[in-house]
Amino acid sequence: MQTESVSANTRLQAPAPTRYRGAIWTLLVLAPVISEVLSGSTRLSILFVLIPEVMVWGGGALLCRELVRRWRASATSLLLLGLALSVAEEFIIQQTSIAPLPFPGANPNFGRYAGVNWIYFLFMLGFESVWVVLIPVQVTELIFPDRRGQPWLRKRGLIATCVAFLIGSRIAWYGWTQQARPRLRAAPYHPPPALILLGLAAIAALIGTAWLMRDYGHSGQIDSRQPVNPWIVGIKAFVFAAAWFELIGLVFVPHPGLAAWIPLTASSIWAFLAFAIVRYWSAAKGWRDIHLFALSFGAVLGCMLMCDISAAGWTRVDLIGKLVFQSLGVAGFLLLWRKVWQREAADRAPGC
Template sequence: MERKLKVALLLSLLSPFFGEVMSGSTPPLEIINPFSLLFLWAFYGGGVLLIREAWIRWDRGYLRLMLLGIAYGIIEEGLAVKSFFDPNWMDLGVLATYGRIFETNMVWAVWLSIFHAVFSISIPILLIEIFYPDFKEKSLLAKRGLKITFVAFVSALIITFFLLNPYSPPLIQYFLTFLLALFLIFEVKRIRKNLSIEWEFVQRHPMLYGTFFTISLFILYLIIPNTKIPFVIPLLLGPVITVHLYGQMRNLNTKQLLALVLGLLGPFLLFYDIVLELNGIFGMSIVGIGTFLILLKKYLELK
């Protein structure tokens, strides 16, 4: 198999792994189901490959990566799954009522857009850059591969819309969400300014910073909604700390960037996945600890 194809394949598998398996949405015993794997591979894998191609061809930049990742989150959760609008979506919990305005689960929408931007899209792309630096500026898909990937992604999106969730979203809100996704995708190309927010603490302690970021997301979207704190707080603070996160990436070298990724993943891999295992989801602790150790080994090997 051509090396470029191997790298593209790895990237396409990393996205559903971090977006679905690590989060417990699709546990290890479910992801090995050929139908589940094929579907998630087409959706997540197709999405991350298309975003990376756009990112590389549009002159990279971490602001672009963030906005493209958010666009993916909007497309998946808003347009395909429709969880932005469905008050009975199975994963909502308290977010079915906390921050629900204009028939939209606003806090959930912001949370999932950030989650997918960081974990489903950006981290897989960053890991490929770290593991395969010779492909850093190179496209992974030729014209034919790009067409196949686009068809696979759109097919998965349509199947999800019609078969996964029968809920009919409010038309105006759904259309505005569609326009927002289009705006992000097409306006990203016009961005001329690189995002850079230099903070010396992050350069010295990138792993710790990444850990703080993910724990902050847990607090904002898993803990605060169970309190009397107004929903506007997580609604605004989540995007602010996300912009700050992406603003740091330009100032980090390869080893620091991997340390940041380890920090971002740590609370999931070393805490959340173990909790899921204790709650009866078999295999999560092995997946979490094993993944962290593999990345840690790579980190220790970098100079």
């Protein structure tokens, strides 16, 4: 989703200590806020979990972006690194895609095969790579456009981010596997070593592929192609996002007679189609920040709308908190839209 290429003259030396601090902290906070708070996964009553989420999701997104900028890579590499972060979460950290699902109302056997919750895992691959990594990185770079092409971390910052990520991962593992699952009356689960090794191998393969594909998918390369209208970009992003959340609904809403391979196949095709369309759009020479904004805003709106449907049974406090958080999120996006629009209008002004 982030489609800004890194210019050839990008400076890769260590940045000044405070030059990128605002951008760094913005991304650290936006990653869990967009993915967890605006979606309602993290409610007001458990907002304290935002601390390890900043360490894991924020730190993970920051590390993914840092690698992409140091490699001078494109959005394709960022997507692959986001998928690697998702595999780490689902197989290594919280193990939610390999342990039997403990959620009330869930059908833990639907789509579970060879020790993996395949429908849940496929949904999380898309959700965590897009709403945890791609969109927060893209929004942060729209807020700080003059810093989008450079790495933000010095050596000490890189080490500190890695340490915080590992500590946050340990906290998240303990909080979910040792605290939350027992409270949900889930049976103790000990992951098979083979699945852990499979997860580690997948992470390594995705990181390696991201590096190999670092030159693929830079934006604005085809002069003859006209950019699509930003409104169309936003609407289609909304549709693609909203439809993706139908996949997780299959885990909670029984569909007698529906074979798991059908939604798995259809969703995989849907994801590939979304990637191909965005890749085609972004290759146009006139692909601009307003398109990036529309892409992000449409996807976030789709996420919020579909998650609002599943809010039945929430406490009054959590419902009010969700309304407040989402209202603030929409207001923030509208302010960003104004900033992007004014910036582009200034660039188009005569004499600029």
